[in-house]
Amino acid sequence: MAGLLRTEAGKGLALSAPASLYVGLLVAAPLGILVAYSFWTQTYVEIDKTLTWANYLEAATDPLVRHLMLRSILIAGAVTAATVALAYPIAYFIAFRTQKKTLWLLLITIPFWSSYLLRVFSWKLILGFNGVLNSALISLGLIDEPLTFLLYNEFAVVLTLAHAWAPFAILPIYVSLQKIDRSLLEAATDLGCSKLERFVRVTLPLTVPGIIAASLIIFIPTVGDYVTPSLVGGSQGKMIANLIQVQFGPANNWPLGATLSLVAMASVGFAAILFAVLATALGRRIR
Amino acid sequence: MTDQNIIEISGVEKRFGTFTAVKDLNLTLKEGEFFSLLGPSGCGKTTALRMIAGFQDHDAGSIRIAGQDMAHIPANKRPANMVFQSYAIFPHLNVGDNVAFGLRKLGLSKADMKTRVAEALEMVELGGLQARKADELSGGQRQRVALARALVMRPKVLLLDEPLSALDKNLREAMQLEMRRLQQKLGITFVMVTHDQYEAMTMSDRIGVMFAGKLEQVDRPEVLYARPCNRRVASFIGGMNFLDARVTGDNGATVDVNLQGFGPLTIDVNPNAPARSPDLLAGIRPEQLEIGAQRPEGYDACLQGTVSDIAFYGESVHYYVRAAGVEQPISAAVPNYFHTVDHKRGDQVWLGVQNASVIDLGARDA
Structure with a gap:
């Protein structure tokens, strides 16, 4: 044993063992169970363990599944786009325009000091029928009746999540901006670029990896989010995860829930890879 | 070298807070001259070069390039191009696109641009390497790409910030002769910043020696060696x-x-x-x-x-x-x-x- 630990391979195994064990027990094993369930069927109280594609057929043909899956991906896409668009200028400011980088990085993590649920409820208080925003607008005399399009729709979901995810987008983009050698920017200026051209032709393409990382970090968990849509999404803000939750909960159809989970994972994976490939290709086109 | 003045610097001063990086700089360079600013690190030579390039404003005095006052002309509009100490090769672009970077602004036809890029690469002996990726280049090749990228713009003045300091000794000596040959062929004014006395002496028509922000002596290398002005x-x-x-x-x-x-x-x-x-x-x-x-x-x-x-x-x-x-x-x-x-x-x-x-x-x- 002691001899094994002295070899490079032995050391590598020893170092990775805890993580492998953890991942094996908490990711691989549940995933295996999920796959198994997806090929079984729910009879009234029992699970029929004959292998069948029936759940996959149902998932593929049910218009509700397709509709919710599409909406989930669209909402997640909107959240990702909004978050990255809002995060980029902040990351840029921290990387290029301030000396107090640590202070700013600390400040952007402050929302994490309160629970995610509390933050979602705060948005309810702000956007609600008698919420902060409506009361303020009414007392200012700008509107006569409370606005109803603020809460319980896709817009509320996008707004809430874009706020919640902001630090996850700012950090990777900040890192990729920070890594840019400042002499590259001077070289671009020296070769005739204005500040805007310099941004488009040098800064932006060099931060594509950061943008991709930020986008995936946000997009993947957003597709599967069910807390936010159920709290602020209303009926038109429901997403695929809400349907999955129903299968494992009230509907008590675990096999279908497992299938929907796997279908959602595959769709997200496909969308994410497609996005990463497209973004990389677009970045390469800038000369 | 002609008798035409290309750079006229008079009374230029640069302060950073209470520190004066460059004091009362006066210098006139002729068209086609190879001039070196020589001095220990921190003597203000790079600051002087960056003021000519436009990356740094000057607090007093005037800088003229080809008769034009540079006071309100930003770096991207000056008739000078720079070779950076780190070479600043764009890592997301291949060699050809690096060299073509500045040309894209000039509205050339595709064929013209291709020809000029090819010529520039030929000039630095990197002919045919257009498709080479930036991270596949050796130190010497990066230096040549940086040189080609600046020269392809056909600047009136080429500014070089310690262009050879990142290269090993043999390569550095070969590049010294090559750059000198190139400069004489093109007749462009080169202004080089270096802390290496041998580099300055072998390449330059004239050398300016700087200490603590002050230009102490400007002379031909032989004179500088035989008749230095002080200790x-x-x-x-x-x-x-x-x-x-x-x-x-x-x-x-x-x-x-x-x-x-x-x-x-x-x-x-x-x-x-x-x-x-x-x-x-x-x-x-x-x-x-x-x-x-x-x-x-x-x-x-x-x-x-x-x-x-x-x-x-x-x-x-x-x-x-x-x-x-x-x-x-x-x-x-x-x-x-x-x-x-x-x-x-x-x-x-x-x-x-x-x-x-x-x-x-x-x-x-x-």
């Missing part, structure tokens, strides 16, 4: 023995001095070191001293001492000789092909010097 410049260019000299008689173009250790000599007055006082500082290049076991014949002054150290440089051997009345050991260099000269530590030796080899460096405290 700082003399010690930065080549090796130099410093000795005190008491002036005993003034003959106009020459002075009679009593040189520390050596005795009476008559030396030329250095026009570059006008500061005069009863005591002046004299310099003798190590290779100008004769060393021998016997008192050398036909020298204007001699001194006897003991060899305290020997340094072997390959092409030459340096003997350090301690003599009575001289605090620092005097260094004498002997070309290595004189195998007859072979002194050992502790040997008694004679040093001989001619009047013409003693350089007047002006007042001791200048």
Whole structure:
């Protein structure tokens, strides 16, 4: 044993063992169970363990599944786009325009000091029928009746999540901006670029990896989010995860829930890879 | 080189807070000249270069390029291009696109652009490497790409910030000759910043030596070597023995001095070191001293001492000789092909010097 630990391979195994064990027990094993369930069927109280594609057929043909899956991906896409668009200028400011980088990085993590649920409820208080925003607008005399399009729709979901995810987008983009050698920017200026051209032709393409990382970090968990849509999404803000939750909960159809989970994972994976490939290709086109 | 002035800098000053990086800089460069700013790190030479490029504003004075005042002209509109110390090769672009970067702004046809990129790469001997990725380039190749990328813009002035400092010695020496050849062929004014005296001397038409923000002397390399204006410049260019000299008689173009250790000599007055006082500082290049076991014949002054150290440089051997009345050991260099000269530590030796080899460096405290 002691001899094994002295070899490079032995050391590598020893170092990775805890993580492998953890991942094996908490990711691989549940995933295996999920796959198994997806090929079984729910009879009234029992699970029929004959292998069948029936759940996959149902998932593929049910218009509700397709509709919710599409909406989930669209909402997640909107959240990702909004978050990255809002995060980029902040990351840029921290990387290029301030000396107090640590202070700013600390400040952007402050929302994490309160629970995610509390933050979602705060948005309810702000956007609600008698919420902060409506009361303020009414007392200012700008509107006569409370606005109803603020809460319980896709817009509320996008707004809430874009706020919640902001630090996850700012950090990777900040890192990729920070890594840019400042002499590259001077070289671009020296070769005739204005500040805007310099941004488009040098800064932006060099931060594509950061943008991709930020986008995936946000997009993947957003597709599967069910807390936010159920709290602020209303009926038109429901997403695929809400349907999955129903299968494992009230509907008590675990096999279908497992299938929907796997279908959602595959769709997200496909969308994410497609996005990463497209973004990389677009970045390469800038000369 | 023509008689046309291309860069005229007068009274330029740059302060960072309370620190003055460049003081009262005055400099006029001719079209087609290869000029080097030489000095130790932190002397303000890079700041001066960046002010010409437009990356830094100047607090006082004026900078003119090709007769045009640069005061309100941003870096991207100046008729000067720069080769950066880090080369600043765009990592997301291949060699061809790096070189074409500035050309895309000029609205050239695709065919013209291709031709100019190919020509520029040809010029730096990287012909046909357009598709090579930035991260596949060696240090020397990166330097060439940076050069091609700047030269393809056909600038009036090319600014080079320590362009060879990242290369190993052999490559650096090869590039020195190559860049000099290129500069003479193109007739573009090169302004190079370097801390390497040999680099400055082998490449430049003229050299400006800077210390602590001040341009101390501007001259051709030969003059700078033979007639440095003070102790700082003399010690930065080549090796130099410093000795005190008491002036005993003034003959106009020459002075009679009593040189520390050596005795009476008559030396030329250095026009570059006008500061005069009863005591002046004299310099003798190590290779100008004769060393021998016997008192050398036909020298204007001699001194006897003991060899305290020997340094072997390959092409030459340096003997350090301690003599009575001289605090620092005097260094004498002997070309290595004189195998007859072979002194050992502790040997008694004679040093001989001619009047013409003693350089007047002006007042001791200048």
